[in-house]
Amino acid sequence: MAVISAIPIVPYTVGANRIVRGMRIEHVCGDPTLSEEGDHALNMRIVQTALRALKTEVDAPTIFEPSETQAAEVAHVS
């Protein structure tokens, strides 16, 4: 399990092992100040960070930063 949280210190303290830093409490997986396109790309980056966390070996609570996730080429599915 990967936990996406805007206050990562809480899952960190209670012992969740794979934690992704979200944006803010009211919009954890995105940022409404961005354009819709930018916001969707950010949501994707955060979710991709969760997948990266799930593929990473950890031995204790670890916080993964979306800013450190390579934005993969995202084909637009419409």
Added chain:
Amino acid sequence: MKVLHYLNQFFGGIGGEEHANEPARLLDGAVGPGRALDAALGDGGSVIATIVCGDNYFVENEDAARAFVKTAIEEHKPDVIVTGPAFDSGRYGLACGLVGQIARENGVPSLSAMEPDNPGVAVYRRDMICLPTGTNVADMGKILQQVAGFAVRLGAGETLGSALEEGYIPRGFRPDMMHEKPGSTRAVDMVLARINGEPFQSEIVIRDYDHVSPPPPLETLEGIKVAIVTSGGLVPKGNPDKLAAARADSYFHYSIDGMQELVAGEWETIHGGYGHHWVNERDPNYVVPLRSLRKLEAQKEIGSIYGSYISTVGNQTSITNARQFGQEIAKEFTEAEVGAVIMVPT
């Protein structure tokens, strides 16, 4: 004896959840429950100033909040800082704890009061003296009497006794002390008391969260079924199952079969602990990121998405209930061969 008090926007009289993003402000004298605290201090001291800040602002802008509190300390030179009481309000408890940490870093003793399950205790218990409360705000007067008593002692530079003797929440410290009997004798005495059915008190009180060993990483998510869980309270518009906005005792499944994304207007969050505007009006995928996961499914980055997302509310929810939800959901996912879970709390 000078007390600096910290309150959130609600108790500080600014307003409710719609004001949770208010930046910190410093007010003269006592505000809201601070007036009762000031009265309870009597001749022992007074509340000289009050910091009031929105719950979201404080925990989301830690650097700015930290600087603000530090400046307030330098300006007013309090003998003790009192925060809350925060009861079972999670963000408020976290803010109180953070103020406690800043106080400690600046050499000022601090005191708070909140429910022992409050995440503020879990995160900051080492930084502050914290008195246990229940969840009933009507107990405010009684709690502030206790707070005032401790504040006077801390403000006078007194070193408190142990958590057990004094009744505050254990901080997880084991200070060195001299004891008339060696540990081996005390341990044997304890065993004998237990055998004889006599009362005894362990010297080590352990209250901790479950330790969950991290599962090994997945080599790939190709072919893996991924499930989405949220404690952000997202439900179909109208909340057909009447999921509770606070202290949830249930969780619900909502089908996402065939959906490419969650469409604003068809869903809503009923969570009682954060502003709903962005999730409800702009994008429910902020708490259930289905849109991105569908794209990743189409690109075969993941195998499939479990047919329903699971929703509950993580707002003053008891650890007992949360543990039961987790155990039931884990069993369900294991039987359904779910290989990975993405959880979004708010």
